[in-house]
Amino acid sequence: MIHTEMSRRRLLGLGVGLGAAASLTLAGCGGGGDDAGPAAGNGGKDYTGPKVDLKLWNGFTGGDGDIFKALVNQFNTEHQNIAVGVATYQWEDYYNKLPGAASTGNGPDIAVMHMDQLATFAARGVITELDDVAKNLELTEGDFAPTVWKGGLYNDKRYGIPLDMHPLGFYYNKSLMQKAGLDPEKPPTTREEYEAALTELKKSGVQGFWVSPFQFTGGMTFYSLLHQWGGSVFDAEAKAATFNSDQAVEAATWLIDMVKLGHSPANVGQDADYLAFKSGKNAFTWNGIWQINDLKKSPDVQWGVAELPQIGSEKAAWANSHNFTIVKGRANDANKVTAAKVFINWLSEHSLDWAKGGQVPARKTVREDAGFKALTEVNALAPELEYAAFPPAAPGLGEVMTTFYNSFNEAALGKKSPKQALDDGVAKANKQLEDNRKKYGS
Template identity: 55%
Template sequence: MNNHLSRRGLLGLGLGAGSAALLAACGDSGPSDKVTGGQNAGPAAASYSGPNVTLAFWNGFTGGDGPFMKKLVDQFNTEHPNIKVTMNVYQWADYYQKVPAAVATGNGPDLGIMHVDHVATNAARGVILPLDDLAKTLNLTEGDFSPPVWNAGTYRDTRYAIPLDVHPLGLFYNKTVLEKAGLDPAKPPATADEYMAALDQLKGKGVAGHWATPFPFTGQMQFSTLLWQNGGKLFDEQGTAPLFAEQPGVQALTWLTDLVKNGYSPKNVAQDADVVALRNGKNAFNWNGIWTINTLREDKALQWGVAPLPQIGTQKAAWAGSHQFVQFKQKAKDDNKLTAGKVFINWISQHSIEWAKAGQVPARKDIRDSAEFTALTEQAAIGTQIDYLQFLPATPGIADAMATVDTAVNEAILLRKEPAKALADAAGKAGQILEGNRKKYGA
């Protein structure tokens, strides 16, 4: 596992360089070992009336979100006496190793959760099954979710995943620090001018307002957000060419490095030191993931808030991850299990307001529009970004190439390379990785 990723990165994301390491550890042997997932895809149904079945459900919810999912599983089992779901929980690092190996030996789980950047890779390797039948049976469309998160679950025009949630970045802020600097904590900055004006006012009071982290978690996520806000892309739509070294990427990384150069951020910020500083009143703003809500709630004395990310570039955009439901290829096709599994996926999706309480934004629009979700003030604030969230292209092995972006962000924010040079060097390496992936997974 990449040592730049924090403890929380392991528990909650499995992204970037970490994903590359995890997938490499699975020992994929290329397209010669591929099994077409559709060969044992089963029928979809809104209900199940067959014989008793037991379904193995694997995920990586080892943190505070685990008990919320366990509660949902228990409720599902109570309401469906002919379906028993057993939940096995692993660290995400172990999970992404165990699942392909278990499927390859015919001992895989029936159901699982995957981060959206793993879906295409596991679809190409024949580890997961198509779910178009489920979407059609239940009349699910992007209008029931949102276009970005719905489309992220497809690979080569086939749906392999049903979104459970999104977990975007948001603007977390320390209300006490803002008040001491003469800023209104009820009106966090929403534009580039407002944000820089706030940083200037904080700097005048001796506060470095935005600590720029050089680590993938969350420095790369901030860079990706700013690149998209400047109208750029990390890769082309097919995931065959890196685009992050073009002008929008240089603008994005320069904005972050200028925070350090101009005294808005200290140098050499350690992993997670930015959010620790927010909690300790040493900085005002922290661009971090929605999972930070539960972290900050632990500090009862802390006065804090969260808002959508400010629009620094020409358009709104925000980095996000997404947990998505998948079904795994089985050694022997069992239509009863496949149908029951689809019933489980649909039921959890419909009851995902309980999952929102674990610190997530439900993917389903009707849940997000409910009064119950609106009452979850912090999650709802971050959830307003749903229609302009961004995800990586659905390309097998794309996370391998993202490892080069992690390196570029690290080198630039630590002031070891100028942004343009760091990104150009990374793009050269990323191009080689993408070419290798085309050969590995098939064109």
């Protein structure tokens, strides 16, 4: 797999260590700006002011980066008075770099941000409110999936306009299924079917479901199963960690038992589960939607993708979402802000093209478009949008989620029992949440 794609995935999810945006300060966007008065139009409808140059930061270093840049170029061609320049960083550098750059006037005007980062950057005043964009463009929850739309809120104010949703999906190797006597066109959808399929695969000499102890992708699989069992990482207000509940222990135990039952080797290395899938050694893997385009580059692999099987009592899948944000401008340049909103609205409306990069569009009209339905593999994961388990809108959760994943890691590696590992993790997480309340005043 392409190295940049591997490292990109490590930060698609929960901003490892990035609650450490403790150094966040009141930020300004770079570039100063025209002294001209505010441009006509607002909320993203249009921009008729003098030409402005906008800086846009993102972390799309994989194949989706080329698609994103092509869309920006198209926008620039269609808008002679707005020029958007793109700067791309690895996600793991991006969030650490943004606060300091913004506070010194060297940051962007527009920043692409994962849903789970919005609250932290909003709490520290780095990004600005976008309620007027939703109002003037007449965007409502009905235009998006409710979970994605609500994820852009912090303290009842909107800070992000959702672009997409990227969930965990279920990839299956058709060749190995056929070898084991399974129907390669009917992947398992329930716990009973899943366990029965693993038994048949084992009989054929295949360890069918490799369990990674790392966040990518074992931790994200556990996150999904925790919600499938009816549990959660936090309570409703994200003030207390709850990932040591009976449901959590049961979900973790089921997953770790895959090793004991011989369906997975022990101590699976980082990304080894996915690489084994591509090399025909692993029949089932739970991985992100972003792997679809990578697998398309491997014509020798006969694969399919579907919604995650329902192992617990309800459907659930780990997911995150890219949102557009506007960085607060030290110069309060109204022209730049207005132009930035026009760009955000334009790209949201053109998210069918963005979906080709391996994303489920946030806008309902785009998901219902025949063009999206033609993207067979990506469209196969669109139903997960309705039951996606998104992170809560609370500031400073980066380190807390790292604690969650480290707890699973200890259990998966057999360093502690699932119960002990999760209990210890919750104790540490609750202290971190308490510190966050002091730090962010919430």
